[in-house]
Amino acid sequence: MKQPASETTSPVPGGPWWRALLEARWRDRLQAVTELSVEFHDVAAAAPDAGAGRATPALQRIMQRVASARRALADTDEALARLAAGRYGRCESCAAPIPARTLRADPEARYCARCAEPAVVRRDLSLVTA
Numbered sequence: 458m459k460q461p462a463s464e465t466t467s468p469v470p471g472g473p474w475w476r477a478l479l480e481a482r483w484r485d486r487l488q489a490v491t492e493l494s495v496e497f498h499d500v501a502a503a504a505p506d507a508g509a510g511r512a513t514p515a516l517q518r519i520m521q522r523v524a525s526a527r528r529a530l531a532d533t534d535e536a537l538a539r540l541a542a543g544r545y546g547r548c549e550s551c552a553a554p555i556p557a558r559t560l561r562a563d564p565e566a567r568y569c570a571r572c573a574e575p576a577v578v579r580r581d582l583s584l585v586t587a
């Protein structure tokens with residue numbers, strides 16, 4: 458992925474550096490969706506029972522990858538919408554600022570650490586205690 462220039466000069470969430478980062482991610486993810494969709498149609502056309510109404514395991518795997526690529530694209534889409542609305546880098550639940558280091562690790566992050574999904578927190582805790 459191409460990184461925007463001047464990484465250290467403009468890390469303020471919502472600034473142009475983040476817009477460039479999110480737009481680059483959006484393009485990458487759109488391309489991933491496109492490539493997977495093409496792959497899906499190639500595999501579907503080559504399937505021996507094409508048109509029989511049942512997806513082969515290979516097709517089902519690609520369908521899952523297409524679905525997750527679409528979700529990833531939608532996540533970036535929504536992050537760009539928050540940026541345009543001036544809400545980027547703020548927790549959607551409590552409006553607290555999300556630390557820049559969190560956004561660097563996950564530019565589509567929508568919650569602060571305190572409001573982050575409990576399921577994720579529990580999974581992290583079980584990893585620690587297991």
Ligand SMILES: [Zn+2]
Binds near residue numbers: 553571
């Ligand atoms: Zn919060």
